[in-house]
Amino acid sequence: MSDNTSLLDIRKMRILQAIVDDYIMTASPVGSRTVSKRSDMGLSPATIRNEMSDLTELGFLEQPHTSAGRIPSEKAYRLYVNHMMDSAKLTDEEADYIKRHLDTRVHEVGEVIRQTARVLSDMTNYTSMVLVPQFSSLKVKRISLIPVSDGTAMAVVVTDTGVTKNAMIRIPESLSPDDVEKISKLITRKLDGYRLSEAVEKVLPQIRSEVGEQADAVCEMLEDIERSMSETDVEVVGASNILDYPEYSDAAKARSFLTEVESGNYLQKVLTDASDVEMSVRIGTENDNPDMRDCSVVTVTYKAGGKNIGTMGVVGPTRMDYGKVMAVLKYLSSSLSDILGKLLK
Amino acid sequence: MSDNTSLLDIRKMRILQAIVDDYIMTASPVGSRTVSKRSDMGLSPATIRNEMSDLTELGFLEQPHTSAGRIPSEKAYRLYVNHMMDSAKLTDEEADYIKRHLDTRVHEVGEVIRQTARVLSDMTNYTSMVLVPQFSSLKVKRISLIPVSDGTAMAVVVTDTGVTKNAMIRIPESLSPDDVEKISKLITRKLDGYRLSEAVEKVLPQIRSEVGEQADAVCEMLEDIERSMSETDVEVVGASNILDYPEYSDAAKARSFLTEVESGNYLQKVLTDASDVEMSVRIGTENDNPDMRDCSVVTVTYKAGGKNIGTMGVVGPTRMDYGKVMAVLKYLSSSLSDILGKLLK
DNA sequence: GTTAGCACTCGCCGCCCTTGAGTGCTAACA
DNA sequence: TGTTAGCACTCAAGGGCGGCGAGTGCTAAC
Numbered sequence: 001m002s003d004n005t006s007l008l009d010i011r012k013m014r015i016l017q018a019i020v021d022d023y024i025m026t027a028s029p030v031g032s033r034t035v036s037k038r039s040d041m042g043l044s045p046a047t048i049r050n051e052m053s054d055l056t057e058l059g060f061l062e063q064p065h066t067s068a069g070r071i072p073s074e075k076a077y078r079l080y081v082n083h084m085m086d087s088a089k090l091t092d093e094e095a096d097y098i099k100r101h102l103d104t105r106v107h108e109v110g111e112v113i114r115q116t117a118r119v120l121s122d123m124t125n126y127t128s129m130v131l132v133p134q135f136s137s138l139k140v141k142r143i144s145l146i147p148v149s150d151g152t153a154m155a156v157v158v159t160d161t162g163v164t165k166n167a168m169i170r171i172p173e174s175l176s177p178d179d180v181e182k183i184s185k186l187i188t189r190k191l192d193g194y195r196l197s198e199a200v201e202k203v204l205p206q207i208r209s210e211v212g213e214q215a216d217a218v219c220e221m222l223e224d225i226e227r228s229m230s231e232t233d234v235e236v237v238g239a240s241n242i243l244d245y246p247e248y249s250d251a252a253k254a255r256s257f258l259t260e261v262e263s264g265n266y267l268q269k270v271l272t273d274a275s276d277v278e279m280s281v282r283i284g285t286e287n288d289n290p291d292m293r294d295c296s297v298v299t300v301t302y303k304a305g306g307k308n309i310g311t312m313g314v315v316g317p318t319r320m321d322y323g324k325v326m327a328v329l330k331y332l333s334s335s336l337s338d339i340l341g342k343l344l345k
Numbered sequence: 346m347s348d349n350t351s352l353l354d355i356r357k358m359r360i361l362q363a364i365v366d367d368y369i370m371t372a373s374p375v376g377s378r379t380v381s382k383r384s385d386m387g388l389s390p391a392t393i394r395n396e397m398s399d400l401t402e403l404g405f406l407e408q409p410h411t412s413a414g415r416i417p418s419e420k421a422y423r424l425y426v427n428h429m430m431d432s433a434k435l436t437d438e439e440a441d442y443i444k445r446h447l448d449t450r451v452h453e454v455g456e457v458i459r460q461t462a463r464v465l466s467d468m469t470n471y472t473s474m475v476l477v478p479q480f481s482s483l484k485v486k487r488i489s490l491i492p493v494s495d496g497t498a499m500a501v502v503v504t505d506t507g508v509t510k511n512a513m514i515r516i517p518e519s520l521s522p523d524d525v526e527k528i529s530k531l532i533t534r535k536l537d538g539y540r541l542s543e544a545v546e547k548v549l550p551q552i553r554s555e556v557g558e559q560a561d562a563v564c565e566m567l568e569d570i571e572r573s574m575s576e577t578d579v580e581v582v583g584a585s586n587i588l589d590y591p592e593y594s595d596a597a598k599a600r601s602f603l604t605e606v607e608s609g610n611y612l613q614k615v616l617t618d619a620s621d622v623e624m625s626v627r628i629g630t631e632n633d634n635p636d637m638r639d640c641s642v643v644t645v646t647y648k649a650g651g652k653n654i655g656t657m658g659v660v661g662p663t664r665m666d667y668g669k670v671m672a673v674l675k676y677l678s679s680s681l682s683d684i685l686g687k688l689l690k
Numbered sequence: 691g692t693t694a695g696c697a698c699t700c701g702c703c704g705c706c707c708t709t710g711a712g713t714g715c716t717a718a719c720a
Numbered sequence: 721t722g723t724t725a726g727c728a729c730t731c732a733a734g735g736g737c738g739g740c741g742a743g744t745g746c747t748a749a750c
Contacts, residue, residue, distance in 0.1 A: 029742095029743090031742065031743050031744085032743075032744080033742085033743080043692080043693095044692070044693050044694080045693090045743090046692075046693050046694070046695095046745095047691085047692055047693070049743090049744070049745075050691095050692090050745095052744095053744090053745080063744090064701095065699085065700060065701070066698090066699050066700065066743080066744065066745090067698085067699045067700045067701070067741090067742065067743050067744060068700080068701075068742080068743070068744090069742080069743065069744090108497075108512075108513035109513075110513075111513075142491065142492070144489065144491045146487065146489045146501050146503065146509075147487070147503075148503050148507055148509055149507040152453075152507070154501055154503070154509055154511075156491050156499055156501060156511070158491065158492075158493050158499070162493055162494045162497070164491075164493055164499055164513075166499075166501070166511060167453075168453035168454075168455075168456075168509075237607075238607075239584075239603070239607065240599075240600055240603035240604050240607055243596045243597075243599055243600040243603070244600070248596075249596050251588050251593075251594050251596075251599070252588075254585075254588055254596070254599070255585055255588040255589070258584070258585035258588065258603075259585050262582075262583075262584065262585055374711095374712090376711065376712050376713085377712075377713080378711085378712080388723080388724095389723070389724050389725080390712095390724090391723075391724050391725070391726095392722085392723055392724070394712090394713070394714075395714095395722095395723090397713095398713090398714080408713090409732095410730080410731060410732070411712080411713065411714090411729090411730050411731065412710095412711065412712050412713060412729085412730045412731045412732070413711080413712065413713090413731080413732075414711080414712065414713090
């Protein structure tokens with residue numbers, strides 16, 4: 001994708017910016033008179049019209065019909081996000097709001113994640129999503145197996161960062177609770193310090209030689225655990241916010257958006273894909289998902305102990321308040337990183 | 346509430362039933378001609394009109410405006426549910442659908458619950474909700490404490506039915522992993538067979554005398570565990586289905602419904618309240634919640650080992666296909682009970 | 691290069707009229 | 721006495737029409 005900046009002189013940029021700003025707020029096509037008044041450039045509507053005509057030709061603006069104003073194209077939003085946005089700072093009240101609502105006394109990761117999603121959605125009034133910390137990249141500190149019934153046990157994995165996750169797994173019916181405990185201690189000892197993803201290849205051979213007859217069972221259990229742990233969960237909040245925006249007043253459109261969000265598949269994919277980019281913005285059809293054709297998704301990563309361990313983001317109409325969203329996300333990302341840092345130290 | 350049956354003769358009943366049946370399907374006011382044709386009673390529209398006029402006076406029908414047909418009142422739905430409904434049987438395909446989609450190979454309670462909610466919502470096309478098995482009434486078989494970091498541990502509680510639940514709790518920083526394990530074994534031994542709700546009163550004194558200096562800590566941990574475990578979770582699926590019904594084509598109405606559902610508060614309350622009634626139906630304003638004024642909620646309980654252990658249900662417009670919903674719920678309740686029975690035996 | 695002026699476009703809104711589904715009343719009929 | 725045909729009446733919904741006004745593009749003048 002080429003850099004579009006060079007195509008536009010400063011005046012065109014300022015006019016385009018004014019249009020995008022206005023459209024983001026009002027959701028209705030912007031006319032030359034409005035731009036002339038709003039942007040303090042001292043230009044008459046006629047001049048603006050000429051420029052707008054050029055911008056339309058260049059593909060930055062679209063005209064719903066001849067006698068309406070213009071609305072920004074996706075290309076315009078892209079340029080806006082890349083080069084034109086006032087990278088808004090949060091107001092004091094907003095920063096305060098976050099501080100008050102992210103309760104640092106909470107001592108469970110899941111709870112912190114839920115709170116963060118809540119705050120994110122409340123502040124932006126869009127749909128928020130937070131990917132809970134990912135396991136694949138974290139080192140195991142402890143694996144406990146707890147017998148539940150004949151044939152099943154609960155596996156609890158604790159990582160060095162303190163993030164935990166649990167899953168039910170099948171175990172051979174022949175194992176006694178004592179056996180289970182023994183195996184539990186063994187694999188903790190062996191896996192300590194490794195990533196779970198490495199477990200199967202690196203550690204299994206060693207275990208195999210030590211446990212003898214139960215080797216196959218242990219092997220299967222470990223694979224079962226790894227499979228369960230590599231499933232990522234995503235916390236989605238405020239899906240119904242979309243109904244506040246006129247572009248979704250059509251029930252069918254709202255329906256397809258909400259169904260997609262409820263399934264969580266696409267959102268999870270986006271979050272996972274973006275897990276190594278500090279901040280990413282997908283606008284409209286940049287989402288390769290027809291149901292999200294009129295949406296934008298903005299994501300940031302968050303850290304603990306210096307490593308990226310998760311991603312969070314916001315979904316809303318392409319006409320999204322990118323400046324505010326990005327400011328909130330930046331702030332929340334560092335808040336969450338702080339909290340997790342302390343929580344997991 | 347008095348029984349309304351006596352108020353209506355058989356003909357009025359049949360007419361009312363025809364109207365409710367029709368309105369449930371079409372969502373538009375039903376006129377006398379339609380009733381005359383649909384119900385094979387051999388009565389002319391004029392006669393039907395006289396009866397409908399009576400039914401209106403008695404409060405079973407309402408008229409949106411003079412020249413529209415009639416729509417059933419809440420009172421009519423109540424009568425319909427109590428006395429008039431064809432208590433529909435599932436078709437073979439439907440029963441089959443359930444069998445195919447409730448995967449009995451799954452071995453985790455949470456997963457079964459999610460599947461059930463999914464099937465329930467898919468089959469009815471309303472919003473479904475399933476309360477995960479409640480702890481308060483179950484007996485503890487094992488409590489494991491797993492050290493996570495200085496000051497926190499994960500508590501996993503396994504009940505005699507095999508239902509499990511876990512929570513992060515605070516522990517004194519001074520406790521070593523070995524201490525934690527010792528305490529874990531101690532409280533398992535002491536609590537085995539008791540309900541968690543009884544734990545604090547009955548068992549604490551005993552423990553107190555045994556652990557000496559750590560008594561207070563153990564005491565607090567147990568309270569922490571009990572508090573966490575008594576929180577009930579509800580799985581909600583298909584909230585966006587509501588957008589398929591014309592009565593929710595208004596964005597503001599849809600919004601308030603979806604917000605209420607997303608919060609889950611009210612649904613959880615209804616499910617918990619209904620946890621000792623085999624099947625309950627709340628119609629419209631019988632829900633003491635303004636946002637649910639135009640909804641009906643139908644719930645059933647499900648069992649494991651002969652005891653009620655949870656509740657599930659459906660939320661939809663008051664114009665709900667009660668017959669089908671109740672049939673599906675009945676069938677699903679017994680399927681789920683079966684599966685859990687096997688799973689938790 | 692900028693701007694005032696002007697004719698033109700076209701969606702929106704309110705108005706009116708027609709249509710048709712449905713009602714309630716009355717009178718006749720079995 | 722219950723049932724029914726007939727009829728006048730009501731009223732929401734939908735189509736057609738005209739005015740309004742926001743906005744455009746072009747032209748000519750500064």
